[in-house]
Amino acid sequence: MNSELNRMTIAEARDGLARRDFSALELTRACLDQIKLVDPKINAFITVCAREALEQAAAADRQIAAGDASALSGIPLAIKDIYATRGVRTTCASKMLENFVPPFDATVIGKLRAAGAVFIGKANMDEFAMGSSTENSAFGATRNPHNMERVPGGSSGGSAAAVAADECLGALGTDTGGSIRLPAAFCGVAGIKPTYSRVSRYGVIAYASSLDQVGPFAKTVRDAAILLGALAGHDPHDSTCSARPVPDYEAALNGDLRGMRIGVPKEYFVAGIDPEVERAVRDALATYERLGARTVEISLPHTEFATAAYYIVATAEASANLSRYDGIRYGLRVTADNTGELYNRTRAAGFGAEVKRRIMLGTFVLSAGYYDAYYLKGQKVRTLIRRDFERAFEQCDVIATPVAPTTAFKIGEKMADPLQMYLSDIFTISVNLAGLPGLSLPCGFDREGLPIGLQLIGAPFAEETILRAGDAFERAGVVKRRAAIL
Amino acid sequence: MSADAYEAIIGLEVHTHLMTRSKLFCGCSASFGAGPNENVCPVCMGMPGVLPVLNRHAVELAIRAGLATHCEIAPRSVFDRKSYFYPDLPKGYQISQYELPLCKGGYIELPAHSDGAEPRRIRLTRIHMEEDAGKNIHESDASLVDFNRSGVPLVEIVSEPDLRSAGEAGAYLRELRSILRYIEATDGKMEEGGLRCDVNVSVRKKGAAEFGVKTEIKNLNSFRFVEKAIEHEVSRQIELLEAGGRVAQETHLWDPVREQTRPMRSKEFANDYRYFPEPDLPPLSVTPDLIEAIKTAMPELPADQRARFVRELGLTAYEAGVLTQDREVAAYFETMLAAGLKNHRTAANWVMTEVLRVVNDTGQPLADAAPLAIESGELLKLVETGAISLNAAKTAFAAMCKSGQGAETTVTALGLAQVSDEGAIVAACDRVIAAEAAKVAEYRAGRDKLFGFFVGLVMKAMGGKANPKVVNEILKRRLAA
Ligand SMILES: [Zn+2]
Numbered sequence: 023m024n025s026e027l028n029r030m031t032i033a034e035a036r037d038g039l040a041r042r043d044f045s046a047l048e049l050t051r052a053c054l055d056q057i058k059l060v061d062p063k064i065n066a067f068i069t070v071c072a073r074e075a076l077e078q079a080a081a082a083d084r085q086i087a088a089g090d091a092s093a094l095s096g097i098p099l100a101i102k103d104i105y106a107t108r109g110v111r112t113t114c115a116s117k118m119l120e121n122f123v124p125p126f127d128a129t130v131i132g133k134l135r136a137a138g139a140v141f142i143g144k145a146n147m148d149e150f151a152m153g154s155s156t157e158n159s160a161f162g163a164t165r166n167p168h169n170m171e172r173v174p175g176g177s178s179g180g181s182a183a184a185v186a187a188d189e190c191l192g193a194l195g196t197d198t199g200g201s202i203r204l205p206a207a208f209c210g211v212a213g214i215k216p217t218y219s220r221v222s223r224y225g226v227i228a229y230a231s232s233l234d235q236v237g238p239f240a241k242t243v244r245d246a247a248i249l250l251g252a253l254a255g256h257d258p259h260d261s262t263c264s265a266r267p268v269p270d271y272e273a274a275l276n277g278d279l280r281g282m283r284i285g286v287p288k289e290y291f292v293a294g295i296d297p298e299v300e301r302a303v304r305d306a307l308a309t310y311e312r313l314g315a316r317t318v319e320i321s322l323p324h325t326e327f328a329t330a331a332y333y334i335v336a337t338a339e340a341s342a343n344l345s346r347y348d349g350i351r352y353g354l355r356v357t358a359d360n361t362g363e364l365y366n367r368t369r370a371a372g373f374g375a376e377v378k379r380r381i382m383l384g385t386f387v388l389s390a391g392y393y394d395a396y397y398l399k400g401q402k403v404r405t406l407i408r409r410d411f412e413r414a415f416e417q418c419d420v421i422a423t424p425v426a427p428t429t430a431f432k433i434g435e436k437m438a439d440p441l442q443m444y445l446s447d448i449f450t451i452s453v454n455l456a457g458l459p460g461l462s463l464p465c466g467f468d469r470e471g472l473p474i475g476l477q478l479i480g481a482p483f484a485e486e487t488i489l490r491a492g493d494a495f496e497r498a499g500v501v502k503r504r505a506a507i508l
Numbered sequence: 509m510s511a512d513a514y515e516a517i518i519g520l521e522v523h524t525h526l527m528t529r530s531k532l533f534c535g536c537s538a539s540f541g542a543g544p545n546e547n548v549c550p551v552c553m554g555m556p557g558v559l560p561v562l563n564r565h566a567v568e569l570a571i572r573a574g575l576a577t578h579c580e581i582a583p584r585s586v587f588d589r590k591s592y593f594y595p596d597l598p599k600g601y602q603i604s605q606y607e608l609p610l611c612k613g614g615y616i617e618l619p620a621h622s623d624g625a626e627p628r629r630i631r632l633t634r635i636h637m638e639e640d641a642g643k644n645i646h647e648s649d650a651s652l653v654d655f656n657r658s659g660v661p662l663v664e665i666v667s668e669p670d671l672r673s674a675g676e677a678g679a680y681l682r683e684l685r686s687i688l689r690y691i692e693a694t695d696g697k698m699e700e701g702g703l704r705c706d707v708n709v710s711v712r713k714k715g716a717a718e719f720g721v722k723t724e725i726k727n728l729n730s731f732r733f734v735e736k737a738i739e740h741e742v743s744r745q746i747e748l749l750e751a752g753g754r755v756a757q758e759t760h761l762w763d764p765v766r767e768q769t770r771p772m773r774s775k776e777f778a779n780d781y782r783y784f785p786e787p788d789l790p791p792l793s794v795t796p797d798l799i800e801a802i803k804t805a806m807p808e809l810p811a812d813q814r815a816r817f818v819r820e821l822g823l824t825a826y827e828a829g830v831l832t833q834d835r836e837v838a839a840y841f842e843t844m845l846a847a848g849l850k851n852h853r854t855a856a857n858w859v860m861t862e863v864l865r866v867v868n869d870t871g872q873p874l875a876d877a878a879p880l881a882i883e884s885g886e887l888l889k890l891v892e893t894g895a896i897s898l899n900a901a902k903t904a905f906a907a908m909c910k911s912g913q914g915a916e917t918t919v920t921a922l923g924l925a926q927v928s929d930e931g932a933i934v935a936a937c938d939r940v941i942a943a944e945a946a947k948v949a950e951y952r953a954g955r956d957k958l959f960g961f962f963v964g965l966v967m968k969a970m971g972g973k974a975n976p977k978v979v980n981e982i983l984k985r986r987l988a989a
Contacts, residue, residue, distance in 0.1 A: 106557045119556065126550050128557060202814060227556040231787035260559050261789050339787055342589045345600020346554045350653065361651075365593055388591075388782035 046096025095138030128225025146180030167506030200450025207475020285418030301464030341384030554598030574611030593840030846884025
């Protein structure tokens with residue numbers, strides 16, 4: 023029985039724990055056993071926190087026994103290694119922070135602790151969240167649990183793979199241009215990027231501050247709703263964090279889609295999209311019509327400029343955000359005779375190729391003489407994209423698109439061609455530029471058994487709507503959850 | 509052509525700490541004197557993942573500074589990142605304000621530097637908020653960084669190039685410091701980096717319409733250095749032009765030891781700061797209500813106080829200007845008047861000479877160096893009523909500075925009270941007149957000059973304590989008889 027506990031959903035485990043069918047300690051051990059078994063193959067974790075996790079599980083058991091269980095008491099979660107965790111090293115998958123142990127917790131880590139969650143380990147990712155495949159990690163690539171030759175997507179690939187491989191019940195990721203939704207799609211799990219400002223970013227190592235957003239991975243949309251409820255809410259340490267009250271996301275999952283208008287943007291079904299992906303998404307739309315929703319064609323005319331705008335805005339912010347890694351106060355230091363040389367050597371040795379590429383790009387677009395042509399124009403495009411969505415949401419309640427043009431690609435396939443890699447995110451990037459919530463959930467499998475993801479985009483703070491739509495689709499039972507082949 | 513044919517064009521950028529309890533973006537103490545890296549946290553150390561949260565009190569103080577210098581307060585201003593690498597800059601960028609500062613426009617009116625001179629209005633370009641950096645400490649075997657100062661709130665006050673001499677720049681700085689201290693935005697202490705100054709200097713032929721090429725002098729942390737550096741730079745530029753050379757647009761560093769400027773190596777200043785709006789802070793909104801509330805709570809400003817001193821107390825513009833250079837000095841003066849003094853100008857001059865002298869001589873703050881203002885007032889009141897002479901008051905004042913005792917007690921203890929009792933003085937006069945019959949005869953025959961001789965004798969007879977005014981009157985009356 024123990025070996026099956028880790029396959030449970032959060033909702034199932036929560037009920038099982040409440041009924042004392044098993045203990046939090048047993049549940050955590052089952053996850054740790056699975057990690058021991060499969061992680062050498064998929065490399066989803068940079069750091070496994072067995073001792074801390076067992077302590078947390080024991081504490082959760084005491085809580086449950088005392089009758090004051092919290093929302094996530096005893097639930098084992100994987101934490102993307104981008105979250106500052108007090109006393110546990112936080113690497114951001116970079117050599118730069120290989121031995122960095124933060125003296126503080128990210129706000130959401132504190133919230134999850136208070137909710138009784140168990141942190142099973144720190145998940146692999148693309149270095150500083152820059153990438154779409156989790157190949158840009160100083161700690162080796164993560165593999166897709168559905169196919170060892172394939173990438174899990176990125177940048178939160180370790181978190182998605184850990185959930186898909188039942189190494190945990192849920193996970194935390196971050197999404198700057200699709201870093202939750204893409205790996206969720208590639209690994210066949212649910213993942214939501216909430217509205218920008220819905221969840222605190224304090225203690226989340228910054229890549230692109232105006233785009234970064236915290237979000238969960240889970241085996242079901244319901245579980246994602248449960249986790250989001252624990253994460254969302256105001257934080258006095260994050261000035262960009264919304265003070266809006268947090269609704270009960272789980273309660274919104276009533277399965278009722280009658281009258282819901284689902285917008286289908288024509289710009290998202292164009293040449294280059296894998297026919298199997300397109301078919302699976304079209305099938306999902308047909309299912310929605312059966313469930314009582316109505317589909318309407320919409321237009322998001324500035325979609326084609328999103329990738330360019332994203333790589334300007336994101337890299338500009340990143341170039342400043344990553345300036346703090348200078349070898350002076352913490353992290354890697356390569357010594358030299360003078361400070362300038364110390365910076366050069368430290369940053370040359372500490373950052374990987376993709377990070378350096380983006381720092382240079384960002385530095386360039388902010389340089390005197392180029393600022394207006396690039397950064398400012400990028401911001402203008404961003405405004406146009408936001409307006410596209412505002413207009414679209416006058417005609418529909420949810421926008422449905424594929425998450426990515428293809429299913430998981432082969433490891434190494436796009437590493438030599440950054441531009442090809444960047445195109446993996448063409449369907450997810452606009453959502454970050456517009457600050458909207460986006461849900462990724464499985465809607466089928468291709469011939470090779472690789473998962474296909476459906477993206478549901480909502481208006482600002484309409485997480486309840488997209489979660490309800492996602493949950494209803496899941497409950498329709500058209501797509502069966504398929505265990506990873508390990 | 510001589511140096512007189514040129515005029516200097518000077519603009520100042522002043523950085524000053526705002527007097528807040530905590531830092532600009534975190535809860536750490538902004539006070540000085542703690543051990544190295546004691547007032548730090550993940551935010552002001554630039555740890556990965558941290559975010560800034562704006563200190564509202566700092567914003568209010570900056571708005572106060574803007575209102576006190578007649579600036580327009582922007583309803584919406586924006587923080588920007590200014591990027592450069594330096595060990596004392598933890599994030600690799602400073603959070604500052606660039607395109608949309610909190611305060612724009614405005615001016616500072618310089619008090620008349622002498623009676624009869626015209627007041628000068630120096631325009632301000634802007635005032636913006638930013639965070640301070642830490643401090644590098646170089647030791648023989650290591651370089652260390654203290655981040656206590658990292659994140660302490662600063663305002664940068666930028667003037668238009670309206671200043672025309674080193675002396676005027678000094679007057680501007682003194683007036684600015686005075687304003688900032690009046691409104692309790694800053695304590696204006698230079699030694700802790702409380703006020704730092706960058707100077708832009710160019711010269712042009714008098715009457716020329718175009719400005720010359722300017723140089724920037726950085727690292728000036730005392731008013732004296734600012735004046736010296738400007739004098740040095742102005743004459744350097746004039747000599748250069750006179751010799752047929754051209755001024756290069758460059759940045760100079762003030763060397764306080766050698767008291768001269770030297771050009772910085774190009775590596776010492778990065779000129780592309782790659783400013784862009786700080787995505788971690790929403791634009792700063794200031795409501796009209798907040799501005800109104802700050803205006804209402806604003807104390808009297810030096811310029812207003814100066815005007816009042818002239819208008820209501822009859823001081824000259826110069827006297828009013830000297831007194832209002834320092835809020836404590838002005839307050840001292842006003843407290844003295846509360847003793848019921850009628851002669852305001854005597855009190856003003858008393859402060860400008862006796863009180864400021866003791867402050868300068870001891871190098872101590874006014875409150876420590878001088879007696880209580882009310883006691884100084886009482887002392888002058890004794891002069892006004894004729895109980896003591898002005899000279900006796902000075903003697904008493906010197907004693908009071910040391911003893912801390914009151915005016916009356918001191919005057920009594922030192923036996924300084926002068927005799928105004930007519931009876932005693934009449935008796936002394938009569939004795940002198942009787943003893944000096946020959947001289948009296950000469951006087952009465954028309955030798956007026958002898959009057960002083962009689963006064964001297966009477967004063968001597970009275971042990972120097974007779975009221976000279978009363979002596980004069982009585983003696984005149986008796987000699988005429
Ligand atoms: Zn701090």
